[in-house]
Amino acid sequence: MTVVVVTDSSAGLPADLIGELGIDIVPLHVLVGDTTIREGVDDLEIDYTADTVSTSAPSPGELRAAYTAALARSSGDGVVAVHLSRQLSATWESGRQAVRDMGAEESVRLVDSLGAGLATGLPALAAARSAAAGATLDAVHRAAATAAAKSHTFILVNRTEQLRRGGRLSTAAGFFASELVSKPILQLVQGRLELREKVRTRSKAVAKLVSAAAAAAGSGEAVVGVQHLDAADAAETVIAQLRERLPQVREVLTAEFGPALGVHLGVGAVGVLVLPGGWG
Structure with a gap:
């Protein structure tokens, strides 16, 4: 076996x-x-x-x-x-x-x-x-x-209520005490969910998400995963822009966030996972 x-x-x-x-x-x-x-x-x-x-x-x-x-x-x-x-x-x-x-x-x-x-x-x-x-x-x-x-994960969250309630964001105190955040971009750092940056509009946030993923992928081979919760259009936009910016990427996996993650991220969330260097 x-x-x-x-x-x-x-x-x-x-x-x-x-x-x-x-x-x-x-x-x-x-x-x-x-x-x-x-x-x-x-x-x-x-x-x-x-x-x-x-x-x-x-x-x-x-x-x-x-x-x-x-x-x-x-x-x-x-x-x-x-x-x-x-x-x-x-x-x-x-x-x-x-x-x-x-x-x-x-x-x-x-x-x-x-x-x-x-x-x-x-x-x-x-x-x-x-x-x-x-x-x-x-x-x-x-x-x-x-x-x-070696993986890098970035997540665009559409609304912040679930993050506040779930308590998974390691920088939560500073995040929620700061000025109004419309569309936060999060990242995973050594297993912790942290705030990467704050963006006012969703279109700009999608552009920032793509830029972060492209920078993480670098110029070599990479595998990309894109997830979303009831945000198929945004996910398709992210995939199209990543394929344009990263022609070396041969494999893109797509999926929806399941309920266990959706409870914490909320509807409209879009995430990108980058594995630089591919499977090797």
């Missing part, structure tokens, strides 16, 4: 790639009042502006079950589990507890993606492609960790 890759539902990977590469997905939880929704499993319409909506990580028991099944499917070759940043979610810590409970520290390797959304999905994809090529557990783990370490 081969090494099996596990990730969480925040990864946002297209279903065809998940199926093709045999990636296992563990759902995050969205809490709507007294109802718990498993992202990607349960259907329920969500009002992202409601203050009764929140999120939670999978339990150690849920992750233990996922890792155990993946390890069995690998026929002993091992598991690499790539999860969203431990600075943003308790998922990685739940995973670590699950591995301890299993006594499987050598056969189940955890990777902190230092991000969320496609910033988790692309390292998981790098690992899965390495596994599909027959790489060892150490090499698959290294592929995920390398992709996570």
